[in-house]
Amino acid sequence: MENLHSLTAHKLKELISGESISPSDILNDVFHRIELLDLKIKAIVLKNRQKARDSLKASSAKKQGKLFGIPVLIKDNICVKDEATTCASKILEGFKPPYDATVVRRMEGEGAILIGKANMDEFAFGSSCETSCYGPTRNPHDLERIPGGSSGGSAAAVASDETVLALGSDTGGSIRQPAALCGVVGLKPTYGRVSRYGLIAFASSLDQIGPITKDVEDAAIMLNVIAGHDEMDSTSVELPVPDYTKSLVKDVLGLRIGVPKEYFVKGLDEEVAMSVKNAIDVFKGLGAKVTEMSLPHTEYAVSVYYIVAPAEASSNLARFDGVQYGFRARDARDIVDMYIKTRSEGFGSEAKRRILLGTYCLSTGYYDAYYLKAQKVRTKIREDFDRAFESYDCIVTPTTPAPAFKIGEKTGDPLSMYLSDVYTIPANLAGLPAISIPCGFSKTGLPIGLQILAKPFDEETIFRAAYTFEQNTDHHKKKPNL
Numbered sequence: 001m002e003n004l005h006s007l008t009a010h011k012l013k014e015l016i017s018g019e020s021i022s023p024s025d026i027l028n029d030v031f032h033r034i035e036l037l038d039l040k041i042k043a044i045v046l047k048n049r050q051k052a053r054d055s056l057k058a059s060s061a062k063k064q065g066k067l068f069g070i071p072v073l074i075k076d077n078i079c080v081k082d083e084a085t086t087c088a089s090k091i092l093e094g095f096k097p098p099y100d101a102t103v104v105r106r107m108e109g110e111g112a113i114l115i116g117k118a119n120m121d122e123f124a125f126g127s128s129c130e131t132s133c134y135g136p137t138r139n140p141h142d143l144e145r146i147p148g149g150s151s152g153g154s155a156a157a158v159a160s161d162e163t164v165l166a167l168g169s170d171t172g173g174s175i176r177q178p179a180a181l182c183g184v185v186g187l188k189p190t191y192g193r194v195s196r197y198g199l200i201a202f203a204s205s206l207d208q209i210g211p212i213t214k215d216v217e218d219a220a221i222m223l224n225v226i227a228g229h230d231e232m233d234s235t236s237v238e239l240p241v242p243d244y245t246k247s248l249v250k251d252v253l254g255l256r257i258g259v260p261k262e263y264f265v266k267g268l269d270e271e272v273a274m275s276v277k278n279a280i281d282v283f284k285g286l287g288a289k290v291t292e293m294s295l296p297h298t299e300y301a302v303s304v305y306y307i308v309a310p311a312e313a314s315s316n317l318a319r320f321d322g323v324q325y326g327f328r329a330r331d332a333r334d335i336v337d338m339y340i341k342t343r344s345e346g347f348g349s350e351a352k353r354r355i356l357l358g359t360y361c362l363s364t365g366y367y368d369a370y371y372l373k374a375q376k377v378r379t380k381i382r383e384d385f386d387r388a389f390e391s392y393d394c395i396v397t398p399t400t401p402a403p404a405f406k407i408g409e410k411t412g413d414p415l416s417m418y419l420s421d422v423y424t425i426p427a428n429l430a431g432l433p434a435i436s437i438p439c440g441f442s443k444t445g446l447p448i449g450l451q452i453l454a455k456p457f458d459e460e461t462i463f464r465a466a467y468t469f470e471q472n473t474d475h476h477k478k479k480p481n482l
């Protein structure tokens with residue numbers, strides 16, 4: 001059978017259990033696809049053909065698991081035992097974690113086959129995949145454009161069928177924004193839903209791991225596998241995990257959908273606005289109760305995020321000093337000189353900018369004015385959502401203000417880069433679950449994403465709304481012309 005790489009995990013599962021194909025057919029096909037395309041797209045920083053074959057052999061003996069034989073690509077900030085894990089940074093050169101992240105253990109435990117590591121912005125700082133020490137990944141829909149970031153490699157690989165599933169991480173939009181720009185599905189689960197043990201921390205009060213997939217059903221299957229309490233991550237919550245595939249019902253009759261007016265203001269691209277408006281009409285046509293509403297503190301979200309996230313990052317990155325992990329600069333005079341040289345040579349310029357910003361915000365005399373104040377405004381933003389979810393089951397917005405921009409277009413202007421996260425950041429600040437699903441294309445063929453948010457631990461409503469939309473539209477079926 002041809003073109004196995006283009007199928008979803010649930011379709012492949014069906015074919016495997018009907019014995020019309022074997023997992024090694026899928027693996028061969030996916031690696032063939034990678035060889036054909038990845039020189040152009042550059043989504044994958046480490047390919048692991050031999051290890052993938054070995055683990056397929058091992059899991060074939062058992063022939064079981066929710067993801068038996070399904071290829072998965074792992075973002076390069078998630079630890080895989082004995083395999084280079086670099087966060088796309090020179091400073092982690094040569095680092096091989098001595099353990100697996102919990103999500104990796106769970107995916108493999110259900111029979112998934114790790115095929116390699118995905119490119120990303122350095123330490124997940126960015127919205128374009130351009131800050132990677134490996135160079136940029138390209139958008140499969142237009143190779144001159146960015147795939148989004150920071151999980152740009154994961155999203156581009158799913159969109160170009162170089163993998164069936166991918167794991168990403170999302171601190172301010174890093175799963176949803178690249179999913180939107182590449183025309184695939186990306187879910188940031190509720191803060192605490194998925195264990196982050198083995199995720200190299202960016203901003204610990206914001207980070208979540210989640211699935212990037214070709215359709216909504218695959219995202220539900222993957223969340224079933226990775227969600228749940230883990231004693232190795234104290235922020236993971238001890239709540240039962242529902243079977244998310246049960247939420248895949250084609251029905252939004254009576255669903256109360258809020259549309260925040262603050263998300264449809266100056267700066268929103270016209271084609272994005274139009275696609276989202278059409279998507280809202282689809283929901284209305286299917287019997288959802290759609291109402292315009294307000295999240296009044298939205299305008300502060302980007303400012304709050306760019307204090308909280310760099311502050312936490314500066315503290316998390318303090319451990320990379322050439323002593324225990326990765327790269328160490330040569331020819332240092334003494335230990336202080338070694339720290340300085342290692343960090344100056346090891347970190348890229350965006351990482352340095354974040355460390356400087358963050359350290360400044362946390363320093364004596366500035367902590368109250370910046371970090372503490374930002375945390376107070378963050379509470380206001382969360383309270384907007386608390387109030388909204390008393391009246392609405394979910395909230396629908398654009399995922400990004402515009403489709404993918406050109407490579408190099410924003411690298412000289414960090415502020416305009418930061419503004420590409422305006423619509424995704426609030427969910428992280430409030431700890432909410434949010435998905436991005438394809439909802440249209442620009443005239444030039446660039447994908448546009450629709451974001452759906454719900455209250456904490458209500459991924460089920462998100463799946464219900466997203467699945468209903470997907471089953472009534474065709475946007476997710478349009479593949480890039482490669």
Ligand code: GLN
Nearest residue numbers: 124126170171172173174
């Ligand atoms: N683009 C945002 C940033 O640069 C978010 C990144 C992320 O979610 N990891 O911080």
